Amino acid sequence: MTASGLAAHRVSKQLGGGLVLDGVSLSPAAGSTVGVLGPNGSGKSTLLRVLANVTPPSSGRVTMDGQDITEFGRKALARRVAVVEQHSDTQIPLTVRDVVGLGRVPHRRAWLSASAEDETAVHEALEQTGMTAKADQRWQTLSGGERQRVQIARALAQRPSELLLDEPTNHLDVQHQFELLDLLSGLPATSVIALHDLNLAATYCDDILVLDGGVVVAAGPPDDVLTESLIMQVYNVKAEVTTSPEGHPHVRFIRS
Template sequence: MTLAAAGVTRTADGRLILDGVGITPPPGAVTGLLGPNGSGKSTLLRVLSGVLAPASGVVTLDGAPLGELRRRDVARRVAVVEQQADTLVELTVTDVVRLGRTPHRRAWTPLTAADERAVRDALERTGLAGHADRAWHTLSGGERQRAQIARALAQEPRELLLDEPTNHLDIQHQHDLLHLVGELEVTSVVALHDLNLAAMYCDHLVILRQGRVVAAGAPRQVLTEELIAAVYGVRASVTEPDGDGRPYVRVLGTLTRGTAPSR
């Protein structure tokens, strides 16, 4: 058992953002969180991390309600990579990655040898070892994203939540990143926009539309032409060119107004 949500509802400014969402990511697997802009992906990740509390429903970690656990205990287990991060403080890449060790240390204590090993390993795994001493503000958007992922890896989590981590990354680094996530022995939930990246690297998919889960399962089961039309409003062909059970989506065009299938 790991991180899960049941009947989760969340509102903002009187608007329903999540509507009775239930999600049970398979332990040790990569779950892709898909859906159009505004479908609730980022909000759901924040609720799963404990940053936001649900208006109703419950998020559990190993069966215990998240709200009943100490924040430090949750931080030792669950790492989060947001879409964007910035700082006005002069930090090096190594300084940023060292922040991942914070939940494992007492206040004002120096890093241990184990902490430094975790930081070095995270820098190497994300291809940033050569940038360790660079100032954060000199990094490109893609490099900053990789530094944030390195920080999360230095945390040595058992659950990893990533909000559109491939933003700002070129094609090579998109694939490198998702391959890395797939190699980790953690339970991962990653919000993505690219359906083909999700089909290639995710073991399990959850599709959100207007704050509700409309489909969940293996990519081959979930990514159908009918569902893509209903959720995204586009015509698509879905094939399996490699015969490996991983679907490939080719968008053919938008649906004519009024022809999108109803929810």
Template sequence: MSGTDLLVDGVTLTAGAHRLVEDVSLTARPGEVVGLVGPNGSGKSSLLRAVYRVLRPSAGRVGIDGADAWSLPVRRLARTVAAVVQESGAAFDLTVREVVAMGRTPHKRLLDGDTPQDADLVESALAAVDGTGLAHRPFDRLSGGERQRVLIARALAQQPSLLVLDEPTNHLDIRHQLEVLGVLRGLPATVLVALHDLNLAAYYCDRLYVLRDGRVTASGPPAEVLTPAMLADVYGVTAEVTIHPRTEAPQVTFLPPPPTGPAKSEHNPEQRAPS
């Protein structure tokens, strides 16, 4: 597994008269984990779909090692880019091992069987997501979190040079969130990931792009991007941002708004109930 240079250059995406993403540019390099953050509906998933070639830009381009992604042959694209998406509700009538082995398909010719190398890669991918014990279980009987780990393992078995993930920590408990993001952090591949959890994004991402209403409003290292002013402006919340003494990453603490509704009257011991 190696990395690839990703360039999103002035990409605009439309659906009818509605603009999903407008004039977005970003870069990601081999070995980097680049995060997309922003409120629901800000355009993160749409932008990822343009990168893994589901939504064609109406303007701009997606470049993969200098080539336009939409000009690449399907087979080459499948060997280069792996995606883990949110809409993964397909009920495979397969075992977990068979689902993960599907990640090897782009590297095979028609009717090719599995090789010992394929088997080793499948085993390694399962182990990376703590899924070895799931190997023989039916995929369609797994919990949501188990399915998510299996789909990430399938992407790892594909050995892409560009890995695109849309909320990969959905449904995962905190231990598996940390393990999965730790695996991504250690890959030589280029990783582009949309995350809701800003503290996970701050710790595991090299750079962040903040989207709001389909546009990039801030970008850079997490310590420069995650500021109380940005959080108030983009998310509409009050927060404190400190540097964690052990991780040295920004730590966001959200402050709840004051209670709303009628104020409670103070108890007055001299006040008597009407007779």
């Protein structure tokens, strides 16, 4: 555990009269990749929104470097934290380059044009996500997977110290799933990623936090967390957990 970076301290959240998060704590090591797992409705997206200060916790608190996150201005926080949500859309006729350039807004003063540093950050983000060839294409013409990669490029252009990603592999084919997680796990930023795929989490995450009904039921390295008994408890599915040739847990679901 570390006091630096983004952390949640016994966070609870009520929505629609129900408790969506119940006393959740999370304090990632700097530069690590943390996977947040759990079935639909377990609280994964809500936790990310609370961490991003998009929605306030009902109790508990979120801190950045030990300081309450609510004490940061929106622009100051956006220089540190980038968010990629599951769904995003716009009716404004923007190009891919325009969308990625939005990631530089927190670093610019109002009304100032893009600097050389801004242009470099956008160029690098497009390259990292394989979207350079589509930089001048309209956002509305992209496929779902391409839009997802553009939103990730926007977040990378922000050059944050903390990345929060909600199901970033949705809409991506297998190749781009691997490329994206290779990229994220190699960044110096701390990444908190909500995932459905247990094997992707086992391969790419340093630590895993498992939610069920808004409660943390397990947390720690994939080897310790991804057990057959936990998968049955949380997902109500029988599974066989073995070790892959690369040394990661490998989950094979068994049809009953």
